[in-house]
Amino acid sequence: MSPSAPSTSDAQATAARPLQGTTLRRIGRVLQPAPAGVDTLAGVPGAAAPPRAVGTARAAAAAAPWNGMAPLRVFIVEDSPVIRQNLAGALEEMAPVRVVGYADGAAAAQTALAATPPPCDLAIVDVILREGTGLDVLRALRDRASPVARVVLTNYALPEIRTQCLALGADRVFDKSADIEALVDYCNDLASKPPATGAA
Numbered sequence: 001m002s003p004s005a006p007s008t009s010d011a012q013a014t015a016a017r018p019l020q021g022t023t024l025r026r027i028g029r030v031l032q033p034a035p036a037g038v039d040t041l042a043g044v045p046g047a048a049a050p051p052r053a054v055g056t057a058r059a060a061a062a063a064a065p066w067n068g069m070a071p072l073r074v075f076i077v078e079d080s081p082v083i084r085q086n087l088a089g090a091l092e093e094m095a096p097v098r099v100v101g102y103a104d105g106a107a108a109a110q111t112a113l114a115a116t117p118p119p120c121d122l123a124i125v126d127v128i129l130r131e132g133t134g135l136d137v138l139r140a141l142r143d144r145a146s147p148v149a150r151v152v153l154t155n156y157a158l159p160e161i162r163t164q165c166l167a168l169g170a171d172r173v174f175d176k177s178a179d180i181e182a183l184v185d186y187c188n189d190l191a192s193k194p195p196a197t198g199a200a
Contacts, residue, residue: 071098072191075113075120077137078153079104079130083176087124087153090180095187106132110140118148122190124183125170127154127161138168149190153183 074097078084081104088099100120103109106129113123123141125134134152141150152165157175165173174183 070191071096072122072187073098073100073120074187075100075109075123075148076102077104077106077109077123077125077129077134078102079126079128083126091184091187094184096191097187105130106134106136109137113137113141113146113148114144118146120148122187123148123150125150125152127152127156127165135164135168138165138170142169151183151186153179 072095074088074091076084076087076099078087084102084104091097092099101112103112108131109123109125109129112119123137125137127134129137134154138150138152141148150170152161152170152173153176154161154173155176157173157179162173172182172186174180174186
């Protein structure tokens with residue numbers, strides 16, 4: 001089950017305290033293997049998976065201001081439905097984030113992210129995908145000089161992978177098993193800056 005959406009007051013209180021205890025255990029669920037047939041996030045045109053409606057309460061909470069900050073629009077490139085769902089829930093609970101869509105393969109991600117104006121402020125990209133790799137997605141964003149910020153979230157954060165991702169334009173490379181809190185911090189920091197892309 002994905003984390004429930006916080007109220008605005010709950011979100012503000014959460015932002016004021018360090019991640020610990022139940023929160024860290026909840027975020028850790030993004031590492032669970034994906035059972036077949038689980039998919040509840042919203043798709044966007046060009047994404048591999050068909051569109052799904054985000055729950056009304058969760059969407060309203062994600063769209064609400066977070067300590068005065070507009071939500072950061074995030075697109076997730078990840079082939080595991082359960083990881084997508086739990087990552088989205090964790091980020092929307094712990095940072096001013098609104099997940100606007102996803103893709104589970106490189107071609108679908110490239111199609112979605114090539115839209116004008118860009119569909120998101122930040123793309124979170126896994127390396128191993130259903131089709132192609134996250135490196136293909138990073139290369140396409142770099143070659144188009146896309147204004148979308150991009151980071152990598154992977155189980156394969158080896159030095160050579162980090163080097164390749166950074167060379168292809170990734171801002172940061174995060175390890176799924178150790179860097180979720182750092183990813184949340186990155187999203188909070190990015191949301192506090194003027195947006196590089198137009199509003200959705």
